[in-house]
Amino acid sequence: MITTTLKKLSEISGLSISTVSRALKNHPDISEKTKLLVTELASMLDYEPNINAVHLRTRDSRLFGVIVPSLSNCFYNSVIASLEEEARKNDYSLIILQSVDDPDIEAANIKLCRQNRVNGLFASITPETINIEPFLKLAEIDIPVIFFDRVPDRSDCHKICVADIDSATIAANLIAENSKKKVLAIFGNSKFLITKKRYQAFTSILHQYNIECITAYATDGTHARQIANDYLPEKPDVVFCMTDEILAGVMRATQKRKLKIPDDIAVITISNGFLPTLYYPQITYIETSGEKLGKLAFESMMSTLSGSTFIHDKIIESVLVRGGSI
């Protein structure tokens, strides 16, 4: 490959490499005439600086790592889309990696981030991640790690999460306000801290109001459908879904039974907002915005990079978005 380099531009123009370099960066020392000459030559030859050389020399990669459990997940994609946008605006690039819920791949991804000398890492951990040492070691060499969504259960690291207790509380209160008598509540992976917290908050409020509640944990959408099929005959008057996946399963079950929403059964879910609008009536949901999370995570990263030693532990506020399902 015959790439254009500063050396080549220097040879052709007869100027020294450093002059060419300066001219291209619009350095005040260089005469307008030279600048014009060099920039024209450069654009003629499609010169682009070799970013590896620049980074090696400047010891700065202007690169952030992003590790997510999966790239085929609407929520993480909304986070990534928002991170990408912020990064672009700030002249950073992103190296995006998926761990596919495998701690070994996660470890390899961390390694890659180290090798790339990323300026920082955004990470959502796998359910099986027991050892977060590799992450902490990054922090030791001044590579800040901002955990998001699935975060380790310890206080000495930056964490940006969607509201756990709050969103469950809003849902439970809405159910009470609407005088529902019997709830079917389906939660997600019971390993996650967020699930435990939501379960706890949700059930305790219903308990206060003396509302009957059937609870279950679903591993995925299909499982959620099974659960719905099993319990719908017991005629709950509202079903609470902790995730989009669960909502999808539940909706299939209610549609199959031709249950009218909200008359036969009400539905309320926690979601980033995509699925709920697919149905008629739209499903009432508590919004967990990936976009907001991304923006906030990026802000935390920038603030940490600019010297702040503050430990960020932020929660994306829950917003109730009313549809017609309750």
Added chain:
Amino acid sequence: MITTTLKKLSEISGLSISTVSRALKNHPDISEKTKLLVTELASMLDYEPNINAVHLRTRDSRLFGVIVPSLSNCFYNSVIASLEEEARKNDYSLIILQSVDDPDIEAANIKLCRQNRVNGLFASITPETINIEPFLKLAEIDIPVIFFDRVPDRSDCHKICVADIDSATIAANLIAENSKKKVLAIFGNSKFLITKKRYQAFTSILHQYNIECITAYATDGTHARQIANDYLPEKPDVVFCMTDEILAGVMRATQKRKLKIPDDIAVITISNGFLPTLYYPQITYIETSGEKLGKLAFESMMSTLSGSTFIHDKIIESVLVRGGSI
């Protein structure tokens, strides 16, 4: 930042930099004793090679660029997920960029890929991309470009697409087989070649069968819903949706009117398979698999990189997935 480098390892061990380098790469010339010493020292100090230096020196980035219109799009995400997996297996990294349908951002992204000296580029262009010169220039300096999904309308470049004519043909024939009499067909962005081809194939088949057909182009899901609302009163007995977005809009309209599927109205769509399974009955669809597209695109890239001068112009075969909506 006090990063561990070969130099540092060399100073500590008393060995030369090259010996350390070789020991770390398990070079046959180096004695087992030295290797052990060096690898232990390296792991103690968490040595990771500076990838910028490696790439600069080896003149190889082991990096592919990926440019998609949007990262908040299920189809592209499935393509990316599959590209990422293939890349990881082959020790490549991905630099993923979104153009948000803006040709200027697209141009900036191409520039970034050049600067990163990517080994190749996977790209899906914006509807407004009129000048694909910047892409072709990459090809000139031996950076292969594999276009996918939204590809330029010319024959001298690699293209991997989902089936255009085929998928529309399958849909039209299925409609005829089911003795439908009046079709509402909603297509996507009329600027895209794929839309034109599908429109052409679809309508001409219906014409052969003498089936009445109302056609429309939708810009997005909301627009599709409006169109459905406008035309459902004319009582079509089947609606064909060209994309997931359109399906979503149409389904909201049919649910609002409490139309029973497939009795009151049949539905058939082209989709990557996520949305159709959300409904009951599941929507019959013609599959356009992002995973398959990603794998095929990656294969084409590897074959091109290994010297093949063959122009890849591949189509992901259409598969009819029967739900209960027709």
Added chain:
DNA sequence: ATGAAAGCGCTAACAA
């Protein structure tokens, strides 16, 4: 206003 030279961290040809 321009040039020479050093060095970022690494690999590899050549020397010992």
Added chain:
DNA sequence: TTGTTAGCGCTTTCAT
């Protein structure tokens, strides 16, 4: 088996 050296492409200090 190990060390020396040159150089990848760039930035930047120091000299001219």
